[in-house]
Amino acid sequence: MTLRQILIHPDPRLKKKADPVGTVTDDIRTLAADMLETMYDAPGVGLAAPQIGVSKRIFVMDCIKEEGADPRPMALIDPVVTWASDDLNTYEEGCLSIPEQYGEVKRPAEVEVEWTNLDGDRVSERFDGLWATCAQHEIDHLDGKLFIDHLKPLRRQMITRKMQKLKRELSRG
């Protein structure tokens, strides 16, 4: 497994709609393993392929937070939200591509998601709590959308300027 570099906003690759995966090959399984390793290393609870510069519809997540609980690494390929609750939930979201910036985002509290698993089977599950928020946040990434796109324009611009400054500092070394 290989740690992949996570792109920092603003980056045109984070704004692009990703392509469907279709058939699950060994390359896709390797990609998923790399993404999980990169996510746990960060650490984060979710990571979408566009965040490592791969324009494919796949994301990984593990929202188990209880200390001592077994991890639940998931890889979701070509995911689709097939149902969303009318009930909304507000979460303070963050993103590995927007380090140390947070904002409250309102989304459906529960969603049913259908996806292809690493065996190539089409499966579905209903998510709530942090899992529901995370799945929707990651699916947004596959459509070139970031959580700051849900915030007020002024707040979004402020965060973007901070990220531009951070990237300038990083590139200077």
Ligand code: NI
């Ligand atoms: Ni994110």
